[in-house]
Amino acid sequence: VGCSSVEQLSIFLVIKQVSPSYSNMPSNKVTNDRVLICVISHDYEIPTSTILADLREFVQDLDHEVLYFSSQKNKSSQKNFFKIDSSKQKKIGSHFIFESLGYGELQKLAFHYSIKHKFDTVVVLHQKGNIFQELLGSLNSFLPRNDAQVFLGSRFISKEGILETKTPALKKWGSKIITFLQNKILNSSFSDFHSRYRSFSVEALKLVPFQFNSDGYEFDSEILIQLWASGCNIVEVPIPFKYGENIRQENSLSYVWKLLKTTCCYRLHQMSLFYDRKFDLESGFAKYKLKKGFPSTHEFAIQSINSDSRVLDIGCGNSLVAGELKKGGCYVEAIDYEKPQGEQIIDRFTKMDINDSDANIAVSEFDNILLLDVLEHVEDPEAFVLRLRINAKGKNPKFIVSVPNVAFFVVRIQLLFGNFNYGIRGTLDLGHRRLFTFGSIQQLFLQAGYRIQTIKGIPAPFPLAVGENWLSRCLLIINQMLIKLFPRVFAYQIILIASPSPTLDDLWDKNRT
DSSP states (O other): OOOOOTTBBOEEEEEEEEOSOOTTOOTTSOTTOEEEEEEEOTTOOOOOHHHHHHHHHHHTTSEEEEEEEEOOOSHHHHHHHHHHHHTTTOOOOOOOOOSOBOHHHHHHHHHHHHHHTTOSEEEEEEOOSSOHHHHHHHHTTTTTTOOOSEEEEESSSOHHHHHHSOOOHHHHHHHHHHHHHHHHHHTOOOSOTTOSOEEEEHHHHTTSOGGGSOSSTTHHHHHHHHHHHTTOOEEEEEOOTHHHHTOOOSOHHHHHHHHHHHHHHHHHHHTTSSOOGGGOOOOGGGGOOOOOSSSSHHHHHHHTSOTTOEEEEETOTTTHHHHHHHHTTOEEEEEESSOOTTGGGSSEEEEOOTTOTTOOOOGGGOSEEEEETOGGGOSOHHHHHHHHHHHTTTOOOEEEEEEEBTTOHHHHHHHHTTOOOOBSSSTTBTTOOOOBOHHHHHHHHHHTTEEEEEEEEEOOOHHHHHOSSHHHHHHHHHHHHHHHHOHHHHOSEEEEEEEEOOOHHHHHHHHOO
C-alpha cells in the first residue's frame, strides 16, 4: 500500500473534557483512573459530529483527555472543527505544531504527555468511521480489573470477522505471515502484531525507553516488543478486521523489511551480538543468568570445588554460583559493591569496592577464591591480582578465574566488517573496562606471581540464547569440537585455575629462625 508517510501530520489538537461528577458512573468503571485517548486520523480528516458524539458518549463518565492528530493545516478546517465542538457546547483547548512529525513521534508525544500529566491509561485509536464507542469499550475494559498492562485490538482472533471483510486476501495473509515470523523470532504468541488500536498502562510505559524508538510505523512493533520483554501482561481483544483495512502505511516491502529488521535487532541484542539502546531493558545484576546444566564457567566452577570447602566469591552479583555452592555444603562468603538479591542464601556478605587499593580482602582464610567474570570490570586488574596474592599470606588457595575471550570468532568477523558492537552482557558487555585473550590473561597471572594449573576454553551459552532444545545441544557439541581444534578462536570464555606463589615477605617469615 504505497503512499506518503505520516511525516505529513502537522496539527496536534488537544481536546480536553474532565467529568465534573462520578455520581452516574456505572459500577464497573474505576472512578479514580485518568484516561488519555490518542486518535490518529489516517485519512487526515477532521472528525465529524457523529464521531465526536460517540466519543463523548463513552468518555462522559471518565476523567479524560483526547489528543487528536490530523494533517489538516488550513484555517477553514480548524474553524470547522471548532464549530463541530461548539455546537455541543463543549469547551475545547488546542495546541498546534507546524512541523513534519512521523507516526512514531506522535505516539511518543502522547506517551510523554500521559506520564508528565499523571494519567493512568493511554488508549491509541485510528479514526475510521463510527467506531469509537465499540473500540473504547473493549480497549478500556481492563481498567476495573487491573489485570493487564497492555490491551491489543486483534483483527485475527475472530475468524468470522476476517471472512466477512472485503479486504484483499494479500493484505490479510500478509499481516498474518509477518506476525507469524515475528512470533518465531521472539518466541512470542501474538495473533496481531500490527493492530493500531491499543491501550497502555502508563506505569508500564514508564518501564521502557520508548523515546529511543523509531519515528515511523515500526514504532508499533518496537513498543510492543519492549513491553513484552519487560514482562508486562498483554491481553488481546477481538476487533473487526475493517478497523485496519484502510490504515495508510509506507510502501509495503519497506514496511515489512523494517518490521523484521527491528525484531531481529531485539533478538541479536538479547544474544549480546548487537546493542540497541531501545532494547536495553535490564539493569544491574538482573541481566546475568545462572549457566548450569551445560558446559559453562559456572558449571566448571561448581564441579571444581569440594562440598566441604570454604569459598570466597569476589564480585558475586546475585550470588548465583555462591548459592549453588552453599546448597552443596560449602561455607560461602561473598563480596561486591552492592548487596545482591541472594544475600540471604549465603553465609556472609561484605559490601566492598574491590577497586579500592586499601580494601582488605582476606583470601588467606579460604580454600577457593572465585573471580568469575570479574577482572574485565576492574579498573587495574594487574594491581588487583597482585594485592590478592599478597593477602594470601603464603597460603595456597585455589583461584578459579573466568573472563570473556575477545578473540572469539564472532568478534573477529565483526571486526572484519568494521563493527565492534557492545552488548548488555557477554564478551563486549557495556561494563567491561578490559578485554582479554588466552595470552593476555595468562600473562596477567604469571607476571603477578601465580602458578597456572589449568586453562581451557568454554563454549558459548547457547541454551540461554536459543533455549534448552536440540538446536542448543547441537551448537554446544559443534562449539566444543572446534574449541579442541582452535581454542583461541572458538572459545567464548576462558577459565583458568591458578595458585599464588609466596611473596618475599612470606618466604622470609616462613624461613626465619
